[in-house]
Amino acid sequence: MTAMKIEQAWNNALAGVALWARTNSPWVLHFNTGSCNGCDIELLAALTPRYDAERLGVKLQASPRQADILICTGPVTRQARDRLLRIYEQMPEPRFVIALGSCALSCGVFHDCYNVVGPLDRFIPVDVYVPGCPPRPEAIIYGVIELLKKLHPVDVILEGGSA
Amino acid sequence: MNALGTLLLFPGGLALLLVALLAEWISRKLLARLQNRVGPRWFQPLADTVKLLAKEEVIPEGVHRVLFEFLPVLSLAAVLTAALAVPLFGVVPATSYAGDLIVTVYLLSLLTLCTSLAGLITDDRYAAMGGLRVLSQLFSYEAPFLLALLGPAVAAESWQITRITAHAGSNVWMLFTQPVGFVVAVIGLMGKLELSPFDAPEAHTEIVAGSLTEYSGRGLALFRLSRNVALVVGLTLVAALYLGGVSDPLAFAVKTLALLLVITTVQALFARLRIDQTIGLWWHYGVLLALGQWFLILIGKGAA
C-alpha cells in the first residue's frame, strides 16, 4: 500500500519536473505554409536583441525532430499542405502548434484564392491562435506565453529575464 | 564507498554534469550579452535537458535501432570516463597512470566519432552530410590538438597528466613559454567541440542540424550533455596544462572560467568557416605551428 503511494508520489514528482522543464524550454520550429513574409520576419525579430525570446527559453530549431512547438505562418497552400503534414508527423510528442497571423487563422486577405486550401486548423490541431497582420513580436511572445500558461496553469515561470 | 562517491557525486558524475550545464549557460549568456541582448535564464540548460529526456524519442525508419540508441550513451560514457584522469575543479583526479593524457584525448575523440556515426547510420541526407563533415573535421584538428598538448608533456617529460600539472605548477605558466601551443590547443578544442566558427558540421543554414538531425528526445539530450561535459574536460585540461597547474582549486576554477569566457567571445566574433577552409587552416597553419613549437621545446630541452 505504502509502496504504491510512494510510487505515485514519485511519478507525480517526475511529471511535475517534466512539466516544469517543458514550460521553460519551448523550442520552436518555424514553417511558412504560404505566408507573405511579414509574420516570418516578425517571428525572427522576436529572437533578436530587442525582444530576445531566448530569455523565455525559446530557441529556434532547424530540425522538426528537435522542436516542441510548430509555429506556422500563412494560409495553407495546396503545395505546402503535404509538407505541413509531414513536418507535423515528424515532430515528437508532446508537440504544440501556434498559428501565427491572420492568414494562418482564417486565410485573412487570401480567402478565396484558388490555391489556398484553408486555414491551418483545418489540417492540424492548433493550440494557440495569434491574430495580427503581422502580429508584433511582443504579441508573438504573448502567444507563446498563452501556450505555456495552458500547459502549466498555476504560474508560468517568468522570473529573471531582465538582468 | 569513497571511490563510488568520487565517481558518482564529486568530482565525477553529478557534479560534473551540473557544472557542464552551468558552463553551457555561462557560454550562452555571455554570447547573448555580447550580442546586446539578455540571454537565457540560469536554469535554461537544465530545463532543456530535462525536457528532452522527457520527450518522445522518435526512431526513424531504416536505422540500426540498437546503434541509434547506444551511440549517445557511449559518447556520454566516453567523456565521463575521460573526466576521471583530469584534475576537475582542481581536485586530484580519480585515476592516474602513465599515458593517461593520450587516453583522455582519445576518449574525447570518441564523442566525435559517435556523433559522426550517429549521422551516418540514418537515412537522412543532412545527417549523412553532417556525419561526413564531422569526420573530416576530426581528421583535421586531431593532429594539431594532440601536438599542442604534447608540448607541455615534453616539457614535463611525462605522459601522465598529474605529473605534467605538477611540473606546470612549479614552473612559469606554459602560456608564456609555449604561446603558440596554447593558441593551437584552444582553437583545437573549439574545433573538437564544433563551436562557432568551426561549426560547419552542424551548420544550421546548410545542413539543418548536422549529424544529429534525426535525434529527438533522449538521444539529443545525451549528446548535448556529453558535448558540455567534453567542454568542461577540455577546458580543465588546457587550463591545467597551460595556465600554471592546479595548486589552488579556487584560482584554478577562475582560470578555467576565464578560458571559457575567451572561447565564448571568440565564438561571437567570426563568421563560420567553410569545411574546406577549416581543414586548410589546420593543415596549413595549425600543424606546422604546433610542430615548430615542439621542435623549439626539444631544442630548448637539448640545450638545457
Add this chain to the structure above:
Amino acid sequence: MTTQPDSAATPKRFTIPIGPQHPALKEPGFFEFTVEGETVIGATLRLGYAHRGIEKAVVSRTWVQNLYLLERVCGICSHIHSLAYCLGVEKLAGVTPPPRAQAIRVLIAELERMHSHLLWLGVAAHDAGFETLFMYSWRDRETILDLFEQISGNRVNHSINTLGGVKFDLTAEQIVSVLKAVELMEERARYYLDLVRNDPMLGQRIRGIGTMSAAEAHRMGVVGPTARASGVGRDLRVEAPYAAYTAIPVVVMLETDGDLQARFIVRIREMFESCRIIRVLLDHLPEGDLQARMPRRIPEGETIARVEAPRGELFYFIKSNGADMPERIKLRTPTLCNLGSVLALCIGRQLADIPMLLIGTDPCFSCNDRAVVIHQAGNREKWTWEQFRRYGNEALR
C-alpha cells in the same frame, strides 16, 4: 544514405534538398542540389510552395480591396507593391496624388529600402554563421520599424498608401524622430560598410564568391542591387522616376567586382543614399492634402507601373474594363529575375556557399511564387534554368 539510382558509377553523389522547410530559407522555396562530396554539380529549383493565386484573386476583388491584397504579396517590400499598384491605378484614373502624399510615399519607400537592406544583411550574416552581425543589424533595423509603427501603426504592412494618396500624415514630432533615426542609420551603415569590407573571416566567405561580370549580369537579366554590384546601373528611380523622385535626383551606387562582397557593399552604400534622399525630402516637405478623390470605378484602359523595389525592378501591368474590379493584373517581381542567376552561379561551388549565393540576390519567394503549375498528373515539374529564363523574358514582353 540516399544516393541516386546509378549509385554504382558515382558513389559519392548526393542530392541535397534545400527547402521548403529549411533554416536558410525563411520561406518555402525548394532547391535540389546535386553534390559530389562538398561540390555542387547540379541544381534545380521548384517554386510554388507559397503560390497563393494572387493574380487570379485580384480580378474578383474591388480596386480598394486589391490594395491590401497586393500589399501582402510580400511582407518585406509591402509598401513598394502597393505603391506600384497605386501608381498604375492612378494613371488609369487620371488622378494625380497631392505632392505631400507623393513625398510621404517616397519617404516610406526609402525607409523601407533601408530596413530591407538591414534585414538582408542580417539574414546573410546568419547564413554565413555570423550570429553577432545578424543580431546587431536586426537590432538597428528596429529603429526603422519603430518609425513605421509611429507613422502608420504597423511595423510591416504599413498600409500607408491608399488610392489617390496616403492615409497617414507626418507630424512634426515624427519628422524629428525620422531625422534622428536617419542619423543613427548613417552611423551604423558606416560601421557595417567597414565591417563587410575589412572583416577577414567574413571576407573569406564573400570575397570572390559568385562573381558575375557585367556581361553575365546583362545576359541573365538580373535587376536591382544584384545587377548594380556587377556594374550594371539599372535603377528605375533614375531611369524612369516616379512620385517624388522626379524632383530628387538619385545617385546610383555601382560596384564593379560582381562578387558577394560587392552585393554587400552596394546595399550598404544604398543606405547612405536613402538617408540623403530622406533628408532632402524632409527639408522640402510640401504642405497640403493627403488624398485626391478617386472614383470607385476605374476607366477602361491598360497601363504599366514600374518601381524600384529594394530588390530591384518591380513591374505591374494593370488592365481595367471600367468596372469596380480590375480585369487583369500581372506582376513581375525582382526575385524572379535574379533567381536564375543563383542556379547558374552555384555550379562548381562548395555546398557551404549555396545559402550565401542564394541570399546574395535577396530572394523573396512569396513575391514570385505565383506562376508555376506544379502537380501534373503526379509528376513534379521542375524548371530548368532555360525555362526559367524564358519565363522571365516572356513576362517582360
Add this chain to the structure above:
Amino acid sequence: MRISTILGMALQSLFRVPATRSYPQERTPSPERLRGQLRWNPEKCTGCAVCVKDCPAVAIELLEVDKAAKRFVLRYHTDRCIFCSQCVQSCRFKCLSLSNEAWELAALDKQAFTVDYGRDEDIHALVEKPASTDDPPRL
C-alpha cells in the same frame, strides 16, 4: 589587417544595458497610431455598410436588428482582420477606430475572436443567431 572587426562593438555591448525590452514583465506603451483590434461606436452608424464592402478580408458583418431605427450589431472577426484600417478610412461617420491598446489578442480558442459590438439589447436580440466559425463567405 584586423583579426575581427566586430570585437570592439561586442565588448561595448557586454558592458552596456541590453537592448532588450523585457516584455511581459514590463510593457512599453504602444504608439498612438498602432492598429490593433477594431472598435465600433453604434451611435452614429447609418448602416451604409461601406466598411463591409471595402474590407479586404471579410472581417466585418453588419447585422440588422431594426433597419428603420438604425439599430445594428457589428460582428467583427478578429481572426480574419488584417488591421489595414480601410474600414476606418471608408467610414464617413467616424464610427470605426482601431484600438492602440488591444494588440495582445492571442487566444486558445477561435470562438474568442468573434466579437459583437452594439447596444446590449441589440446583441441579445441576435443571440439566437450563432456566430459563424466557417471560412469567410465567398465573395
